[in-house]
Amino acid sequence: MAEHEDIEKFLDNTIQYAAPEALLSQSIEPWEKAYQDALNGNRYWDQVAQCRTWLKPYTQVTEGQWPQVRWFLNGVTNITLDCLDRHINEGRGDQIAYIALTEQGLERQLTYQELMDEVDRIARGLSALGITQGDRVIIYMPLVWQGIVAMLATARIGAIHSVVYAGLGASALRNRIEQAEAKAVLTADVTYRRGKAISLLPMVEAALKDVPGVAHTVILRRQPESILLPSTLDWAQWFSQDHPRVPVAAMQSEDPLFILFTSGTTGSPKGALFVHGGYSVGVPQLLQQSIAYQPGDIFWCMSDIGWIVGHSLIVYGPLISGMTTVIREGAPDFPQPDTVWDTIERYHITKVYTAPTAVRMLRKFGEEYAVKHQLDSLKLVACAGEPLNPEAWRWLHDDVGHGRFAVVDNWWQTETAGPTIGTWPTMAARPGKAGKPFPGVDARIVDAMGQDRPPNQGGALILTRPLPQMFRDVWGNHARYEEYFETVPGSYLSGDVAVLDTDGYYEMLGRADDVLNVAGHRIGTADIESALVSHPAVAEAAAVGVPDPLKGESIVAYVLLRPSHQADPAMERVLIHHVRQELGPIATPSAIRFADKLPKTRSGKIMRRVVKAWELGQDPGDLTTLDD
Numbered sequence: 288m289a290e291h292e293d294i295e296k297f298l299d300n301t302i303q304y305a306a307p308e309a310l311l312s313q314s315i316e317p318w319e320k321a322y323q324d325a326l327n328g329n330r331y332w333d334q335v336a337q338c339r340t341w342l343k344p345y346t347q348v349t350e351g352q353w354p355q356v357r358w359f360l361n362g363v364t365n366i367t368l369d370c371l372d373r374h375i376n377e378g379r380g381d382q383i384a385y386i387a388l389t390e391q392g393l394e395r396q397l398t399y400q401e402l403m404d405e406v407d408r409i410a411r412g413l414s415a416l417g418i419t420q421g422d423r424v425i426i427y428m429p430l431v432w433q434g435i436v437a438m439l440a441t442a443r444i445g446a447i448h449s450v451v452y453a454g455l456g457a458s459a460l461r462n463r464i465e466q467a468e469a470k471a472v473l474t475a476d477v478t479y480r481r482g483k484a485i486s487l488l489p490m491v492e493a494a495l496k497d498v499p500g501v502a503h504t505v506i507l508r509r510q511p512e513s514i515l516l517p518s519t520l521d522w523a524q525w526f527s528q529d530h531p532r533v534p535v536a537a538m539q540s541e542d543p544l545f546i547l548f549t550s551g552t553t554g555s556p557k558g559a560l561f562v563h564g565g566y567s568v569g570v571p572q573l574l575q576q577s578i579a580y581q582p583g584d585i586f587w588c589m590s591d592i593g594w595i596v597g598h599s600l601i602v603y604g605p606l607i608s609g610m611t612t613v614i615r616e617g618a619p620d621f622p623q624p625d626t627v628w629d630t631i632e633r634y635h636i637t638k639v640y641t642a643p644t645a646v647r648m649l650r651k652f653g654e655e656y657a658v659k660h661q662l663d664s665l666k667l668v669a670c671a672g673e674p675l676n677p678e679a680w681r682w683l684h685d686d687v688g689h690g691r692f693a694v695v696d697n698w699w700q701t702e703t704a705g706p707t708i709g710t711w712p713t714m715a716a717r718p719g720k721a722g723k724p725f726p727g728v729d730a731r732i733v734d735a736m737g738q739d740r741p742p743n744q745g746g747a748l749i750l751t752r753p754l755p756q757m758f759r760d761v762w763g764n765h766a767r768y769e770e771y772f773e774t775v776p777g778s779y780l781s782g783d784v785a786v787l788d789t790d791g792y793y794e795m796l797g798r799a800d801d802v803l804n805v806a807g808h809r810i811g812t813a814d815i816e817s818a819l820v821s822h823p824a825v826a827e828a829a830a831v832g833v834p835d836p837l838k839g840e841s842i843v844a845y846v847l848l849r850p851s852h853q854a855d856p857a858m859e860r861v862l863i864h865h866v867r868q869e870l871g872p873i874a875t876p877s878a879i880r881f882a883d884k885l886p887k888t889r890s891g892k893i894m895r896r897v898v899k900a901w902e903l904g905q906d907p908g909d910l911t912t913l914d915d
């Protein structure tokens with residue numbers, strides 16, 4: 288009991304010293320102390336973990352080193368107990384969990400109790416379909432509250448969800464269904480964007496064609512006139528039946544919770560695997576460290592459940608923390624350029640989590656759209672997904688906010704599952720720099736031999752200390768998981784290049800590999816190239832990222848056509864459309880260039896560095912490994 292009080296006090300303090308009314312004037316010392324404590328043995332994560340619900344307590348905080356690390360050994364839990372039951376049992380059932388918006392305005396508010404009832408209903412329906420512990424369920428749904436319910440219901444019965452962003456195309460969806468060997472697909476008829484209904488069903492139909500194993504597809508009909516695909520179930524009809532009750536699945540700490548596919552440089556997307564115990568401990572704590580949540584906050588995370596930011600900062604982090612979260616389907620600048628500001632004013636939003644690309648878009652419209660709104664509620668805007676450029680930071684902080692709210696950068700990745708390096712809310716921001724490692728994170732910058740780089744010199748960013756919420760495996764490809772830990776044995780290689788200054792701030796310089804970052808979305812060159820090569824006219828392709836003022840990077844693809852195909856503007860349009868169909872709008876190349884030959888190494892690898900230099904009119908550098 289004494290220990291428990293101690294923890295409560297610890298968490299209360301975490302909240303108090305980040306009071307939003309004086310975010311920056313508060314002392315940074317307790318954060319520094321938390322940082323030191325967290326590097327010192329396992330007490331820190333033990334304290335955090337004791338604030339979670341355990342059906343059977345764990346007997347050991349952690350065991351082993353990367354890549355074999357395990358957390359909260361012998362503990363039994365289910366992440367949904369902390370998302371739902373705990374709040375209801377502690378009298379917070381009437382609190383609003385979600386304010387779900389569409390481009391037209393408020394669609395629905397859900398209290399924690401209502402969310403629980405919905406999750407229970409869907410869990411029963413899934414169970415009645417024969418979905419049980421360990422089965423994979425693909426969720427291909429827009430940013431609607433039912434998508435969140437679907438994730439929680441899947442987790443509640445011990446099945447593993449894999450959410451596929453509803454903006455991804457048919458081949459991306461098929462690839463994920465196949466890799467996950469999914470038993471069921473939950474989807475919707477349409478998603479709404481810029482006032483238009485975009486049907487998801489052609490993608491679902493194309494993806495399911497020839498894929499054996501998917502026993503059930505359930506479609507949420509948002510438009511009464513939608514016609515279901517053959518052999519699929521209607522969401523409302525199926526889930527409204529009185530299916531038998533199902534118990535909450537008792538999960539071992541290390542049992543899988545979800546798979547989230549993310550792009551790499553080679554081969555198909557990797558299914559990063561996360562587990563119930565560690566993820567439920569680490570994610571809310573890192574969310575707290577990055578936004579200093581306080582009771583009464585209205586939090587708007589502008590990401591989507593299809594990305595890790597959505598999993599951690601729309602669904603699990605906010606729910607475990609008992610927060611009220613706004614979700615909004617559609618384009619942030621539709622119906623008006625000031626929609627974001629209007630939404631903040633209308634719903635008294637206090638904290639926003641977004642991506643730099645959105646800030647750049649708002650900046651392009653101008654601060655006049657912001658200043659006509661009452662933004663007094665706003666205390667903090669956090670950005671993640673790509674570097675927050677100093678101009679964007681200054682515009683938001685000074686021209687829009689006049690210093691009245693904090694603007695912070697957070698660096699993280701699918702694999703880390705939560706904010707990892709960032710500007711703590713108590714810390715003065717240095718525009719252009721992400722910030723410092725959050726408590727529990729031990730980061731270093733190393734050279735190719737794994738030796739520390741001196742301050743102000745760029746190198747590979749590695750994490751040297753395991754974190755409970757991080758991924759545990761690459762689904763179906765353990766060798767690929769182990770590759771992350773090979774360069775510096777026992778440390779995690781992030782794939783990013785960064786530089787550390789003498790005050791301990793990290794600046795992120797970009798990827799070390801051929802992964803592109805388009806509007807905060809990670810897109811593997813391999814995915815774009817495979818999509819292009821799947822077109823009968825294309826023999827070979829090389830995709831590169833080129834700087835883009837709004838999106839950070841945009842995609843340019845160099846293509847070698849097969850004989851008898853004509854390199855002309857019509858072909859360019861055909862290929863752009865093809866990639867869009869296969870991968871989705873986010874991966875659409877901004878240009879296709881036709882080449883007679885692509886630069887390759889003697890071992891046959893395309894040298895994208897050279898292609899990029901062509902594109903940018905730069906010196907291609909060392910060409911000694913070039914074949915011809």
Ligand code: AMP
Pocket residue numbers: 549595670671672673674675696697698699700701702721781782783795797798804807808809
């Ligand atoms: P994802 O796994 O899709 O979330 O993409 C992660 C990648 O996005 C990282 O490896 C970085 O390259 C990039 N990234 C994320 N956050 C930041 C940030 N704050 N600054 C710079 N790059 C970032």
